[in-house]
Amino acid sequence: MDNSLKSVTPRSSEITPESTYFSRRDFLKTLGIASAVAILAACAPQGNNSQSATDTNQEVTDPKESGLKDELGNPVNSFKDITHYNNYYEFTTDKNYVKPLAKDFKTKPWEVDVSGLVSNPRKFSLEQLVSVFKPEDLIYRMRCVEAWSMVIPWVGFPISRLLEAVTPTSDAKFVRFETIMRPDEMPGLSDTSYPWPYQEGLRLDEAMNDLAIFATGLYGGDLPAQNGGGIRVVVPWKYGFKSIKAITKIELVAERPKTMWNTIAPNEYGFFANVNPNVNHPRWLQNTERRIGETGRRPTLMFNGYENQVAHLYDGMDLTVSY
Numbered sequence: 001m002d003n004s005l006k007s008v009t010p011r012s013s014e015i016t017p018e019s020t021y022f023s024r025r026d027f028l029k030t031l032g033i034a035s036a037v038a039i040l041a042a043c044a045p046q047g048n049n050s051q052s053a054t055d056t057n058q059e060v061t062d063p064k065e066s067g068l069k070d071e072l073g074n075p076v077n078s079f080k081d082i083t084h085y086n087n088y089y090e091f092t093t094d095k096n097y098v099k100p101l102a103k104d105f106k107t108k109p110w111e112v113d114v115s116g117l118v119s120n121p122r123k124f125s126l127e128q129l130v131s132v133f134k135p136e137d138l139i140y141r142m143r144c145v146e147a148w149s150m151v152i153p154w155v156g157f158p159i160s161r162l163l164e165a166v167t168p169t170s171d172a173k174f175v176r177f178e179t180i181m182r183p184d185e186m187p188g189l190s191d192t193s194y195p196w197p198y199q200e201g202l203r204l205d206e207a208m209n210d211l212a213i214f215a216t217g218l219y220g221g222d223l224p225a226q227n228g229g230g231i232r233v234v235v236p237w238k239y240g241f242k243s244i245k246a247i248t249k250i251e252l253v254a255e256r257p258k259t260m261w262n263t264i265a266p267n268e269y270g271f272f273a274n275v276n277p278n279v280n281h282p283r284w285l286q287n288t289e290r291r292i293g294e295t296g297r298r299p300t301l302m303f304n305g306y307e308n309q310v311a312h313l314y315d316g317m318d319l320t321v322s323y
């Protein structure tokens with residue numbers, strides 16, 4: 001994504017420019033007549049090594065063969081699209097080069113620290129998260145603020161489950177997420193014009209909505225480094241930049257937290273950043289989008305098509321302006 005700061009000039013070749021979540025059972029039903037590869041992938045237990053699991057059996061997943069669709073009937077993107085075209089500024093601003101640059105990024109072991117306004121602050125290993133919260137297959141649309149989109153079969157669990165396990169106090173009003181910083185493995189961190197670490201936040205009621213998840217995998221396997229492994233946030237009704245990758249810290253706070261894109265360019269990237277076809281970005285329209293893997297453009301849907309599940313969170317907010 002690009003922004004208004006002179007010192008930060010990402011190459012943005014990309015200004016042509018997310019109901020229902022499925023239970024594992026529904027997901028498998030949705031498969032219909034599916035390829036053995038996809039069924040194997042969807043049933044595979046979480047492996048031990050993200051790189052090898054994802055690069056062998058899943059590399060070949062063809063969405064047309066898998067038959068996987070979201071609840072609106074849109075086919076999922078291929079494993080290749082999802083893992084070769086990424087926004088991840090800690091590595092590079094070039095979406096086509098995140099994968100090669102992230103190939104040595106260690107997604108295991110992984111630990112997340114949960115602190116702040118909670119009764120039971122604690123650390124979770126990725127293995128603990130998986131065994132306690134039991135991630136499921138969930139197909140969500142992902143709509144980048146840059147006006148491209150994908151449909152992604154995540155493996156994840158509701159953020160609400162983790163929050164309930166640590167018991168937020170009555171003062172907790174927001175959740176803040178922070179991305180890990182490993183300068184030796186993340187070459188993009190050397191660009192000090194960005195206010196690292198990447199940070200994001202949600203209002204507590206947004207974070208408690210069932211659609212907001214922590215993703216620990218995709219296509220039934222582990223979460224590749226370039227998609228935010230060890231563990232990331234996915235909030236499908238918001239622009240993609242809210243779905244923060246590689247989180248190492250979760251903090252419950254009383255005040256609205258600082259977030260990276262909102263700090264860089266508040267007039268372009270609101271804190272709420274709900275997908276809204278009626279509110280244009282200052283420098284481009286938001287009423288259509290380019291679905292990766294398709295030609296032409298499709299209409300962008302209010303709340304990325306999740307209006308029924310989330311519109312109530314914003315009762316009383318003027319949805320004709322950006323936040």
Ligand SMILES: Nc1nc2c(c(=O)[nH]1)N[C@H]1C(S)=C(S)[C@@H](COP(=O)(O)O)O[C@H]1N2
Binds near residue numbers: 228239243
């Ligand atoms: N830590 C971190 N998280 C991030 C980003 C980033 O640069 N760094 N980019 C965001 C943006 S702009 C988008 S569109 C999505 C892209 O996710 P994907 O590459 O898995 O499709 O990740 C989001 N999460």
Ligand SMILES: [Mo]
Binds near residue numbers: 143146241
């Ligand atoms: Mo994005």
